[in-house]
Structure formats: structure tokens, C-alpha cells
Amino acid sequence: MKSASYLRSMRFVRFFLFLLLTIGLLWLLQTPQHVGSNTLPALGSFFNPFSGFWLNAESTAGFPAAEIQISGLKGKVEVVYDDLLVPHIFAENTEDALRAQGYVTAKHRLWQMDISTRKAAGRLSEVLGERTLNIDRLSRRRGMVFAAENAVRGWSKSPEGMRLLEAYCAGVNAYVAQLKPADYPLEFKLLGYAPEPWSPLKTALLVEAMAETLCAGENDLASTNAYALFGRDTFNYLYPEWNPKQRPIIPDTGQWAAIPRPQTPAYEPDYSSAPQEATGQAPLGERPDYIVGSNNWAVAGSKTASGDPILCNDPHLNLTLPSIWFQVQIHTPGQNCYGVSLQGLPGIIIGFNEDIAWGVTNVGHDVSDWYRIRWADAARTRYLLDGEEREAELKVEEIRIKGQAPLLDTVRYTVWGPVAYDHDPEHPLRDCALRWVTHDEPAPAEMMMLMWLDGAKNYADYRQAIRGYESPAQNFAFASRTGDIAMTVQGRLPIRAREQGRFVLDGSKQASAWGGFIPPEQVPAMRNPARGFVFSANQHSTPPTYPYYYLSPDFDGTRGRHIFDRLTALQNATADSMKTIQLDNFSQRAADALPVLLRLLNRDKLGEEGKKLAAELSNWDFRYEASATAPPLYEVWFDSCYWRTWDEITMLREQGKSVLLPERWRFIELLESDTASIFFDRQDTPQRETARELVHDAFARMQKFFEENPEKRVRWGKYRPFAIRHIAQIEAFSRTDLELGGHGSAPNAISRSNGPSWRMIVELGEQVRAKGVYPGGQSGNPGSRYYDNMVDAWATGKYYDLLFLKNKDAAPADRELARLTLLPK
């Protein structure tokens, strides 16, 4: 028989056991769990239906009308949401309108605002841990924060611009301040951190992030290495800068005759020594593998059915969820404007008002150069400039890392800019400083650019508004109700001596500096050309007769040529005919290359199956339709030809050396005109091949590839993977189920993860009529029906009629979803 004290002690043991079990269970559910390479959120708080993810499940029926008080408002603001969740803001003045814009943008896109500026700020590791440390380090070392601080300094010199920006920030913060943890956007709960207040610096970081995407490209090292490898004559042969077939954005009509050639001292590059030094490990893989491009055009009334101008724009960017763009209408007594905005930037970037419409594409000039520094001491704190020693400015970056001690990283700043890669002793740009336009303090007027443009009434207003715009440089297409159309290549564009900046520059000479910037009145521009249209598609801004030298890492002429042909042939244009151009899957590049390849192919030597494939290719209309089966054949064949031709270069690239590859248009030109070129000879065979043998061999490889991989012998939409990924690459919040046509070389420039991020068509006239669509939804919340509700329409080439309201009560009842009233506190 057990004693009473034994039983009593057993009760204690049992109690402690259960207590421990309960605490253990709570601890387990309280702690984020690592499953493989993924981290699952703490299950207890994440699943808690009173504060976890469930609270992000928005009712599909919309939301009830609400009244909210915001301090700083001068009057009442009414926000009318339409059935696509587009907020139409009606305010009594611009400041109130922007405060409201900040509020509603934060309401729907707060986490996106946070994460997109965190990358530029080099602060991802604070919330994601060590895995993003290298991204953060590079952002800091490339001077992203330095650039943002300079931007805020520049904008601050315009009190009006700053007042409006601060009103926008205060609107964001009014939303953030009233959030309880239960209200945080889903991703904050998932990743386990909290939103922060917004600030002008964060807006600047957003602008720098766009600049990083749009104007950070350069081929300096790869070109330098190619020059060292091949010498001047072969270099010129392989890498000509001007494609004679392309249609530049602004043709030469004699308008530049009066501009004197710039008097910059002729740049004398010292190629004999520097390039060899530069040969080394390449920063391969740092640039995204997609091509960022865009189309815009404006057609004069002489070419349209209605007699009114039509303006179209489809900026091609990396497609993400939440979407890059956020639609909004801003109505004040002084202006009424509709379009797409970027989360964190006040105003509308691409859009229209009652008088004008505008759209942008990327100019793509190379505005970032590397300058080789000659250090004066072993510690690399002083460097030589024209024989004199200069002190490098040392900036210590503190990168905070979740769960670890912060990393302190010292970055050297020279007269050119930051020495970005000297933390890596093996890096070929280790001793080079980055000179990047985006680092420069902008003109104070830059912040006002969108305000002025959003309220512009005519051509003169438009030119005046964009005059102060600097970076990233954009091709601004314009059309007005009164019949004007125009195009301006606007931005801070360096004045360079011929080929200056094509190669790594000598940073020990002041003479290596740019010769200033092209004056705003001399940037390439045109208004009301006789041909009846203006257009741009990331091609050369001008023919070589333009007085200023410029270069680009990736001018793309193929889309532009086809759009030029389509617009030239256009008569009685309507919004529908504009759609057919935006959705056009015709590839000018394939139309250039395939006939040449087929001509070089010896069909008599092909077997039965080979002849069938050749026939299928011959019958292809060069359209990358989702249902077409010829494009995969062509792609594999062309790529095989291309990569096998440049085996000399790819061998080096495989060893990690960065050597420039010839552009595809030049490759096609060589196939056409120089079939005996030494470059068609394979390095790994004793005999000497010509283009004919190379093309034939590549065809056989293509045939074998599809015989060995029959699952790849499918229609284009299935062959080419496509995804719209969540910004944090969360698969469950991405769309990977779409089969699409299109190609980077076609106007409908859809590639794996990149494509038209906003398709807009605006018909000017007494009543402005506009259509638009983007591959996403207005809400950034994966728990909202408006998260990806426009994706299917976008994928199938449908557009929405944009609801452009004259006043707050003008929305048809069936298109009004809800109302939000903002009142002064």
C-alpha cells in the first residue's frame, strides 16, 4: 500500500509534468520553425483567429463606408472606390489630396512600400537575417543610401515640393499610427516584424530603387576585356554601336544643326595598359537576366478615326505581386488626373488629365561609369588625381542582421563616387569607383515634376514640367486634347567625348570626368512630326548625327522597328487598333534571323524528320503566339547558333571572366553578310567551319534536343515558363499558372517574369476615354479578392474602361464599391 505522502508527491510530479508540457507546447507554437530552407512563422500567433493571418481575410463584398479623422488635413477629402478598388480622391487642395493619397496607398500596399525601400536601404537583413546580407552590403556599397540622402537634400531646396512630399508622408503615417498588430499586412505577420513610419528619405530610396532597375546598367568591364582580347579592329567589327536597320526615337530633321559639337577635350583612352589589368573575375549574375524595356507612342488626329490623338504606353518591368503600379485618380479644384502611381511617391507617373496624356519608357543611356583609382598608400585611404594626393572619405555602414551582431562596413568615397567592390580582393573592379548620375543631388524642381505634369494643360506645360526631371531618364510621350503630340528624351544625360565610358576609365586624371550634362533645351525631342506619330521602344534616342555622344548597355532596336512599321501603316486608328499593337507577338528579330538561317541550311542533307522541322519553321509567321509550336524550334536553333559562334567568348565567361557578347542584331548581320568570318569556326575542331556548317550543325543539335526531350516539343505558351512572383518569392502568393504568348523582341514583350506592367490607351478629345490593365490587383493583400483580380484579363488581352470621374458623385451605381471620408482632426 502506497503512503499518503507518496501519493501527494506523485501529484506534484504530475502537476509539474503537465505544466512543463503546456509550457513546452506554448514555446513550440511561439517559435518560428525551420523546415528545410524555409522558415515557418510561429504557428500560435500566425493562426490565432483573433490577431493572426485570419484577420487579413477581407470580405469579398467590399467594405462599408467609413469616416476617419486625420490630423493635418485642411478640409474634407472624399475617396470613392470603384469596382476595381481604384481610389478616386476628391480634395479641396493639392496638399490634402496627397495626404489622402499617402493614406490610401498605405492602406492597400504598406508591406510592399516597406520591402521595396528596405532593399535600397540595405536593411533587408534586419528582418530576413543573414541570407540577404550580401544584397544589403552591395546596396550600401553602391551608394544607394548616399544617393537617397542627396535626393532629399536637393528636394529640400524646393519648399513647395517638400511641403507636398511631407503631406504625403504624413498621410502614410496617419495610417501606420492607427494600426494594431492584428491589423498589420499579412507579410509582416508572416515574417515577424512591424511597419515603420514613412519619411522623405524612404521616398528617395524608392526612386533610387527604380534607378537601380532602370539606369544602373553598363558594360564597362566586359567591353574593356573584349577590347584587350581582340584589339581595336576586331572590337569594332564585333561591337558596332549603331544598328543601321533601327528606327531611332527622334529622327534628324536638321533640328540639331545649330548645336555646336561639344567642346569637351577629346578623350584619349589609354587602352594599352588598363584593360589587361581589368581582366579578372567577373561580377556575372549581378544584373538581372531579363531585359527591362517599354513601349509608348502617340498618334496624331490625322491618323485616327475620331480625329483626336491617342496615346499608348506599356512599361515592361519585372512583374510582381503585389503589383508595381497602383491606380489612382486625384481631383482638386485645380486638376483632375488619373493614372498609375508608385507606392511611396506622391502624384501620378503615367496617366492623363482632362487636357493631356503622357507615358514613359526608359531612355537606357549608360549613366554609370567605373573609374580606376590609383591609390597613394597601402591602406588605400589616399588616391592620386592629376598627380596630387586626395583623401578618400570613409563612410561606415552599420548593417543590422536579425539574430546576429551588426556588420560594420567601411566604404571609401572618392571624387568619382564610392569604391563599391573593394571588400572583395578578387573582384576586378576592386580598385574602381562608381560614377553614377543617380548619386547626384537632383534639382529642387524634381519633386514638383509630377505635380506639374499631373496638372499640365498643354505642350508648354508638359515641357516645363519635365524640364527639371533627372533620373532615371525617361522618354516622355505626350498628346493633348488640342491635337499636339510630342516625345522628349528627358533626364540628366552626361556629355561625353566619343567612347568615353565605354571602357573602364582612368580615375587618376580629372580629364576623365564627364563634360557636364546635355542642356534641357538640347535633349532629343520632337513635336507634331509630319508622319503623324511619335514612339519609343528603348532604341537609340537619335541617329549618330546628334551632336552628343551617348551609349547604352542594351539599346533594343527590334521592337521599335516593328512598332514603326505598324504605326506608319496605320489609318483611322481606334483604341482597338492600338490594342492590336500592344498585344502584337510579332518578332522583328525572328523575321530578320530565321530566313537567313533557313537559307544557310542545306535541306538536302536533312532526314525526313529534319525536313519536317524545317518546313514547320519555314511556315512560321514570326509570331510568338501561345499556341504556336514553331517558336521553341526556332529558339533552340538560334541559341545554339549564337552560343556556338561565340565559343571563344563563352569559354572565357565560363571561367568567370566578363567579356562582352556581340549583340544579336550584329550576329544576324554577320550570318547574312560575312559567312566566312573566323568567328564561325569552332575552337574545338581541327577544320575551319563557316556559317553554313555552324547553322547546319546547330539544326542537327536542335533536332536531337527535341528527340531526346519530347516533352519540350510543345506549344510556346507551355514551353516558356512564366510567373508573376510575389516580391518575397513566396510561391503560394505567386501566379504560376499562366500560359502566354509574347517575347522580349515583340511589342508584347513578355518573357519569363517580365512584361507589360501596365497597358494604357488614352483617347483625347472633348471626353477623355481611357483603357488600362495591369497583371495584378489594387490590393497588396493576398487575402483580398483585389490582390490578383486583373491578372486573367491582362493575360487574355482584355482592358478595363478606366473610370475617370468629373466629380465625386459621377460614378455609376454599379461601379461604386465604397466610400472613405477623411476629415480634419
Next chain:
Amino acid sequence: MKNTLFVFGLVFFAGQLCHMGVPWWGVAPIGVLAGWLFPQNVGRGFIAAFLGGFLLWLSAAYLLDVPNEGILSARIGNLFMGLSSGHILLLTGILGALPAGFGYLTGHAARSAFGTK
């Protein structure tokens, strides 16, 4: 039997009030309280607390899931290795049930160790 209903009722109803603003583990101390206040057969009591917590969380989640037409629960299901909306609801219920049930066991054991007969 009455005490069993009390356990269930305390967890389910006090849980409703208590969850407004308290941390997610608030349901565990309620389970402890129920175990202390309503002694009975431990198995039955555990099941009552477990069910109370289960229904507390499940019903709250369900009331959000229905007007959302399951959009979010489907996405969260994908996030958790391809579970369905229904699985996510079930998992939510279990995550509410476990702390309540274990809390009950602790409270029950505490009473038998420290309480007066």
C-alpha cells in the same frame, strides 16, 4: 456532467472575451482556470477544454473565411505544403484546442496537488 459543460463553456465563452487584445496563448490560462475550478474525470474534462478551444478558434476563423470565400485560407494552405482551406480551418481549431486542453490538465493537476479536498 455539469462540470464538463462548465469547462467547455468557460473556455469557449471566456475565450471570446479574453482574446480581444491578449496574446494568442491566452486560451491556455483559461484552460488552467477551468481545470482548477471544475474538478471531474480528467479525461472528460480534457476533452471539454479541448473542444472548447477547438470551437473557439475554429468558429472565429470560419466567420472570417466565409465572407472571404476562402481566398486567403487557400493561399495559406499552399504556403503550408498544399493543404486545403478545410485543412487550414481544422489546423486552426487544433491550435486553439491544444493549449486549452493542456492548460486544463495543468489546472486539474494543480488542484489535486495544491487544492483542498
